[in-house]
Amino acid sequence: MWSTGLYVATLLAICIIFMVSKRRNSRFNKAIILPPGSKGFPLIGETLQLLIPSYSLDLPSFIRSRIQRYGPIFQTRLVGRPVVVSTDGDFNRYLVQQEGRLVEMWYLDTFSKLFAQEGEARTNAAGLVHKYLRNLTLSHFGSESLREKLLPHLEDLVQKSLHRWSTQESIDIKEASLTMTIEFVAKQLFGYDAEKSKEKIGEKFAHISQGLLSFPLNIPGTTYHSCLKNQREVMDMMRGVLKERLASSETCRGDFLDHALKDLDTEKFLTEDFILQIMFGLLFASSESTSMTLTLIFKFLSENPHVLEELEAEHERILKSRETPDSPLIWSEVKSMTFTLQVINESLRLGNVSLGLLRKTLKDIEVNGYTIPAGWTIMLVTSACQYNPNIYKDPLTFNPWRWKEMQPDVISKNFMPFGGGTRQCAGAEFAKVLMTIILHVLVTKYRWKKIKGGEIARTPILGFQNGLHIELAQKDS
Template sequence: MWTIGLGFVAVLVIYFTYWLNKWSNPRCNGVLPPGSMGLPLIGETLQLIVPSYSLDLHPFIKKRAQRYGPIFRTSVAGRPIVISVDPEFNHYIVKQEGKLVELWYMDSFSSLFSMEGESRTTALGVIHKYVRSIILDHFGTEPLKEKLLPQIEVFVSKTLETWSTQSSVEVKHAASIMVFDFSTKSIMFSYDAEKSPMKLSEKLINVAGGFMSFPLNIPGFAYHKSLKDQKEALTMLRKIVKEKMNSPGKHEDMLDQAINNMNKEKFLSEDFLIRWVFGISFATFEAISTALSLALKLIADNPAVLQELTAERKAILKARKNRNSILTWEEYKSMTFTLQVINEVFRIANVSPGLLPKALKDVKFKGYTIPSGWTIMIANSVLQLNSNTYKDPLAFNPWRWKDLDPSVLSKNFMPFGGGIRQCAGAEYTKTFMAIFVHVLVTKYRWTRLKGGNIARSPLLGFTDGLHIRITKKSS
C-alpha cells in the first residue's frame, strides 16, 4: 500500500511539475518576449488590480518594463498578454489592424455573423468601416457644428443648475449620468432616463465598477455584480431594439439608422445591435466622466490655470453682441487654452490603460514572436508620461502644448487610439468637455469637500470619489 501511495504521489508531482512548466513556458514558434506568466490560471491578475496612488505609471507596468525591457509577457485572468511600452512597436501594431491584429470588441462581434465569400479580416474591415461611419454621422464634426454644440450647452447648463442645489456632488458618478443621458438621445431616442423604471446609466456605471476587479463570479464580489448588471442592461437594450425593429422609422437616431440598414448590411442582426449599443453607450460616458473628474481636481488645485480659463471666457463674452447667446462653433474653436487644458488632462489621465489588439497571426518584431491568439496591450500611458517628450511629465502644465511638435505628438499622444482605430468620438469627447468647462467656469465656483485622492488599478479613479459643492457666481 505504501508503494502504491508513494507511486500515486510521484505521478501527481510529475504531472503538476509538467503542467506548471507548460504554463510558465507557453508554446511559441520562435522566441517569446521575456516576462512571467505568474500563477497558474490567475496569472498576475492580483498585481495588476492592486491600486497605486499616483498619476505616475501603474507599478505593474513600470517595474516589469524596467526588469524585462519595453516588450514583456504576462498573463491576466488566464489570458496570455504581451505588454508593450515600445513606441516603435506600438506604432507598428496600430498600422496592422485588420492584417496581423484585431481589436477585442471586433473579435466578440465576429462570432455573431457569417459573411459568405469573405475572409474574416475582410468582414471585420467592413464592420469597422460601417460602425465608424455611422458614429461620425451622429457624433462627428458636422453634427457637432450643426446641432449638438448648442444642445450640449443647454443640457450642461441644466445639469450644473441641478448640481448647484445639492449640498454635495460626487463628480464621477454625477458626470457619468450626465454624459450618458445626453449621449443616448443621439443613440436611441426611445430611451427616456427620467421615465424609465430601471436606470440604464446606473447599470452601466456598476459594470464599469467591476471592470478591473478580480474576475471571480461569486456573490459578494464586484465582478459578480458587474456581470449581473451587464445582463440586466442587455435585457433592457434587447427590449428597446425589438420595439424599434417592430416599428421602423426615419433616421432619427443612430439605432434607427442601423435598423433601416439591416437589409443592406449582412452583419447587422438583433444580437449585433444589442452588443453594439451596449458598447458605445458604455464607452461614451466612461472616458468623458473620468476625464472631467480629474479636470475639476487639477483646475481647482492650480489657480493659475483657473485664472487663464476665466480670462478666456471673459474675452469670448466681451466679443459678443448678446452676452447670453449660445456658444458658436467659431467661439468653441477659439478656446485655445481650454483645448490645451483638455489635452493635458487626457495626457495625464490615460483613462484607458491601453489598446488591446489580438494577434490574428504570429507577430514577429525585434527577434521576438507573439503567438497567434495572444492579446497585445499597447500601453499608451508610457508614451504620454515619457520625460524625453514631456518635460516634468507628472506636472499639470497646459502651457506645454504651445511648443510641442505635432510630428512628435503623432507617436507620443494617443488618448483616442491611433491608426485606423482612432476613436470616431474623439471630437465629440473634446467638445463635450470644453463646453462643460466653459459653462462651469463662466457661471459657477466649486470647492472640494472630500476625496480626490488618485487611485490607479490601472484605470484612473479616486480612492473615495471626488465630492464637491457648486455655487453660482453673482452676476
Template sequence: MILPGNSKLTSAIPFKVLKVRLQMLVLVTSCLVALVVISVSHRVYRWRNPKCKGKLPPGSMGIPIIGETIQFFTPYKSDVFDLSPFIKKRAARYGSLFRTSVVGQLIVVSTDPDLNHYVFQNGKLFQLWYTNSSTGILGKESIAEQQGLMHKHLRNLVLNLVGPGNLKENLLKEMDTITRMHFDKWAPLGTFDVKEESGNVILFGPRYCYSSFNMIFNYGALKLISYDESKSGRRLQECYTAMLDGIVSFPLNIPGTAFHKCMEGRKRAVNFIKETIDKRRMMETPQGDFLDLLLKEMENKDAILTEEIVLDLIFLLLFLTFESTSSAITVALKFIKENPAVLAELTNEHEAILQSRAKSDQDSGVTWKEYKSMTFTSMVINETVRLANIATLMLRKTVQDVEFKGYTIPAGWLVMVCPGSPHLNPVMYHNPLEFNPWRWEGQELHSASKNFIAFGGGARHCAGADFAKLQTALFIHHLVTKYRLAIWTIVKGGEIVRKPGLVFPNGLHIKISEKNEQ
C-alpha cells in the same frame, strides 16, 4: 510440508512476504512521486519558457494558469498619475518589452513607443482583442469584436452620430443647452459630485447631488434610443455601475464576483434595449435618434446588420458615452482646482469669448467657431488625458509571428500597449508628472502621434474622441464663466484608485457659487 508445531517456520515466512511487499510499495510510490514531480516540473518549465521560434522578450510568467493576474489587478491609490507599480517594476527590470501572463493569456507588455506605433498602424498583423470577461460583458457581436469591413461599416455609423460633422451641425447646440441646464440645477445646491462613481444619487442633507455621470449618460441615452430617465420607471444607468470593476476580470460567473455583477447588469440593459427595439418597430413615427438609423440599415435588402449586432452596439455605446468622458471631466477639474494659473488662463480665454459676442447674443450659446477658438482649453484637455491615462491599457492579438528589435512575439500572443509609457517619457515631456498645459503650445492638438495615444491610433482611433473633447470644453466653459471658481472647495472625495482602470471611490464633490452672488 509445514509442521503444525513449528511456530518459527509459520511466522518467519509471512514476515518475509510482508517485507517484500512493503519494499515494492515504497518503490512503486517513489516512482509515482518521481513521475508526478517530473511532470509538474516539466509543465512549470514549459509555462515559464513558452515555445517560440525566435527569442522571447524577457519576463516572468508567474505561476501556471494564474500567472501574474493577482499582482496586475492589485488596486493602488495614487495622487501622482505615474505608471502602475506592476508595469514600472517590470519595465525597470526587463526593459521596454517584457512577457507575462494575466487571466490565462500570454502577453507581451510594450512600453516602447516604436512598437506601440507599429501595432496601431498594422491592423492586419495586430487585431483588436479583449479579455474573455470583456467579450462576455460587451457582447460577441459588439464593434470591439468586429474586424475588416464590418468594423469599418459600424465605425462609419457611429461617426455619423458623434463625428465632427454632426457635432458641428446638430449636437453642439443641444450639448451646450443641456450642460447649462444641469449647471442651473447644481448651482442652487451649492455642492455637486463631478464624477458620481457609485451611480446612485448621493444625498447632502435634504438635497440631491447631481453629477457629470448623470448628465452625460442621460444625453447619450437620449440620442441613442430616445431614453429619458426622468420619464421612465426604470433606471437604465444602474445597469452600468459595476462595469469598470468587472470588465477586466476573471470570467467567473458566480454570485459575489465582479464579473457576475457585470453580467447581471448587462442582462438587464440588453433586455431593456431589446424591448425598446420591439416597440420602435411597431411605431410609425420616427424618433430621429441613432436607433432609427440602425433599424433602417437592418431593413435594407443588402443589410449586413443583425439584431444581435445592433443590441451589442447600443449597449457598448451607452457605456462608452459616459464613462471615459465623465472621468476626463473629473480629472480636469481636479487639475484645474490645484493649479490657479491654469484656472486664470482658462477664465481669460472663456470670458474673452463672451466679450466678443454682441450684447444681444450673450445667452445664445457656444458656436462652433467659438469652440474651435478654445486653444488653451484644448491644451488643458490634452494635458489631462496625457497625464491621467484614462485608457490604461490597449490589447491587440498577433495574427502571425512578429519580429521586433531582436525579439519574437509569437502568433496568438497578446500585445498590451501602455499609453502611460510614451505619455510619461521624460525625453518627450519635460517633468512628465507635472500638469502643464503650456507644454502643448504650438503643437497639433487634435491628432494622435507616436508619443500621444490617449485615444488610440490607426483604424481603431476612438470614434468618440471629438464628442468627449467637446463635452469637456463645454463643461469648463460654463464653469469658469458663470461661477466663482476661486473659492472652489472640495468637500468630499478626490481620491483616485487604479484597478487598473481609473476609479473615484468617493467621487469628487465640489462647492461652487455664482459670480453674481454677493
C-alpha cells in the same frame, strides 16, 4: 558506377534532410525565443499583482518594475492568458497601423462577455463591418453632427446639469458626469428619456464600470456577477425599445437606432443583437473615459489656481466679444478655445484612463530579437510615451502651456488617448466638445470648492480612492 551514383544520391539526400531539418529547427528555436518575463501563478498568472493599487498618475508599479527588470517589452500572464506588454513607442505605433494584417482588436474576458451576445464576439469587426460602424457613429456624433445639430443640445444639457448640481449639498463629479453623459448619448442612440424612464441607466453603468477588471467569476456576490446583471438589464431595456420600433416602423425619430434598423435589409452582417451590441459599446465608450477625465480636470483646476485664472480669462473674452453675452455658443467659438483644449489634452495625457490598447496577434511577430506567437495578446501601453521625459518635460507635472509649443507631428506620434490607426475612437471629438462646453459654462457661471476626495488610485484603470466631491454654486449667488 551504380554504387557511386547511389552513394552520391544518398549523400545528397542526407544533405537536403540536414538542411531542411536545420531550417525547421532554426525556425522552431526562433519561435520559442519569447520576450522575457514571468507567468506568475497557475491560472491567474500575475493578475493580482496588476490589480494592486498604485497612488500616482505615473505608470502602475506593476509596469515600471518589470520595465526595469526586463526592458520595454515583456511577457506576463493575465486572467489565464499569455500577454506581451509593450511600452515601446515605435513598436506600438507600428502595430496600431497593422490592424487586420498582424493584429486585431481584442478584449479581456470581462469585456468580451459584456459586449458579445450569444457567444458572437463581433466587437472585433473588421473590414467593411468596421467601416460601416465607424461611418454610422460619425454621422451621429462626428464633427458635422456636432456643428449642425448637437451643439445647442449639448449646451442645454450642460446648463441644466450644472444648475441641478448647484442645488445639491455636494456632488461626486465622476458619478454626476457619467450619468449626464450616459443619458445624453442614450437619448441620441435610442430616444432614452431620463425623466420618464423607470430604468436609471446612469446608475447601472456606474455598477458596470466597477466590474470591468474584476476576475471573471460569475457567481452571486461577486463584483463581476453584479456587473453582468446590470449589463443584462441595460440590454433588455434597449431590446424593448428596438422591438417597439420594429412594431411601429412608420414612426421615425431619426436617431441612431432608426438609422441602424433601416440598414437591416441592406447590410447583411447586421442583426438585431448586433445593433444592441453596438449601442451598448457606444454608451460605455462615451461615458467612462469622459467622466473620469472630467473628474481629473476638476482636480487639476482645484490644485492649480493659475490655470483656472487663464481658463476664466479665455472664456470671458468670448463673452465680451458677443453682441449679447447670454447668446448660445456657436461652433467658431468652440474651436477658438485654444487654452481650453490645452487643459483637456494635458488632462488626457496625464490621466491615461485606460492603461493601453489590447490586440491579438494574427501571425508570429518579430520584435527586438523576440517572437510574439500568433494567438497571443499584446497590451500596447500607449500611456508610456505620454510620460516620456524626452518628449514631455517634467512629465508628471500638470502644465497645459506645454501644448502651445509642441509640433503636430510630435503630438501625433506621442499622444494617443483615443487609440490610433483605423481603430481610433470615432467619438473623440464628441468627448472633447462635451468637456469644452462643460468648462465654458462652469467658469463663466459657477464657482466651486473641493469638499473631499481626489486621491489617485490606479487598479490599473485610473480611479479615485474616495471619488471627488465638490460644492458648486452660481457666481451671482
